[in-house]
């Protein structure tokens with residue numbers, strides 16, 4: 358069977374609050390995205406994933422939705438969305454939105470009604486519990502710290518996987534499910550090309566709601582209760598009633614899905630087109646990031662996953678997103694962050710088996726920011742965990758250090774467009790601090806420079822789309838090579854007699870490998886030394902070859 362369209366695309370993720378502010382209120386907006394479409398077209402991306410733009414009190418930057426049908430005024434209007442869809446379409450680009458249906462906002466009309474009247478229909482759209490004493494119904498801990506339960510004035514407790522302003526929707530209720538499907542189809546009919554599906558493995562609950570034992574005596578982390586048995590019924594129904602009716606692309610954030618259930622999620626007939634490959638997301642916890650051992654561990658995780666996924670289905674490959682720190686900080690030691698290492702990282706993942714995603718700013722090598730206090734941070738998760746640490750009498754300074762390095766705000770600082778005030782992101786006061794390095798790292802500076810990271814990303818997307826190679830990336834097998842050469846990350850993609858080889862040296866010194874100089878399609882260095890059946894790779898050299906080497 359020939360590749361689905363979403364196997365041939367490069368996706369660009371936009372965090373709308375931080376992308377480009379067209380009206381000077383300090384917050385990015387839809388018209389700002391429309392203004393930058395030519396930039397994105399030139400970058401060579403085909404699909405834009407836009408994080409939530411719906412009406413929201415913004416407790417979790419839009420992942421708390423109070424009206425699924427309306428664009429939040431802070432981002433513009435529904436007419437602006439129509440215009441964006443139309444302008445993107447003119448340029449041959451598609452838009453996918455975030456679908457957040459594990460929970461909504463406590464300011465959604467459904468929840469307000471449910472709070473006002475325990476017997477109304479909407480009360481059945483959520484999980485409420487009464488307890489005899491004033492105890493929480495169980496010991497489960499929410500993803501943002503604290504209990505999953507919050508008590509209403511009338512004594513009822515409601516359930517939330519994330520913050521207390523994000524009450525979970527009760528998927529057991531067929532009426533609720535119908536409402537959700539209606540909304541999904543409404544957006545698909547409007548012309549969105551699909552969805553990134555948020556936190557979807559949380560929608561099925563352990564309905565016993567029994568407390569669970571923990572080793573430390575603290576609450577039981579809800580993140581252990583993903584992909585709960587019975588979830589498949591809901592997901593099959595959503596696929597049949599919505600996704601199958603449109604030729605859409607769906608990419609699920611599906612924590613907890615391992616090899617056992619991968620096929621159900623992202624196999625040929627899976628619930629979704631693909632799921633994000635999170636198997637190598639947490640490499641940042643390794644102490645000495647760019648040591649040979651660390652690279653070897655990363656190599657193993659990536660290729661274990663590739664071997665499995667390439668037989669089982671399809672995945673989305675990425676280095677960054679709005680929940681992660683910047684990839685250069687995550688995978689490299691500070692002193693090694695440079696064009697060569699950043700482009701080596703990019704080359705490493707871009708041609709893997711799966712659809713590559715680029716996160717805004719990654720293409721210019723944006724870095725983590727410096728956070729001096731919790732007060733500078735905006736992230737509800739960082740604040741929740743900080744508060745929790747104080748309650749548990751742990752050292753809050755440690756939490757600050759953790760979030761400075763790994764916190765989500767690192768990827769949410771404004772896009773660095775130029776060296777003017779606020780990095781050219783806004784004429785107003787930015788909603789979150791701008792990374793101080795914008796004078797050095799920005800689009801304007803890199804746009805005209807052929808040896809910039811931005812120019813390199815353009816070459817990556819161009820190669821991905823080149824007629825003769827497109828099938829190789831969309832259909833081809835993946836095979837790791839040079840497995841035993843320390844800190845060398847190399848693979849072949851192959852389809853129908855045509856092959857492409859990717860070789861990346863993550864060693865801080867030169868590295869010799871077996872290989873002949875096949876036609877070089879891409880090289881992040883000016884030269885490549887070849888002699889007597891050997892190639893001498895410079896530190897952080899990344900080369901893509903036509904054929905095998």
Ligand code: GLC
Nearest residue numbers: 417420457519555556610680
């Ligand atoms: C997902 C999103 C994250 C959000 C959470 C709750 O993990 O990526 O940003 O906070 O879901 O919706």
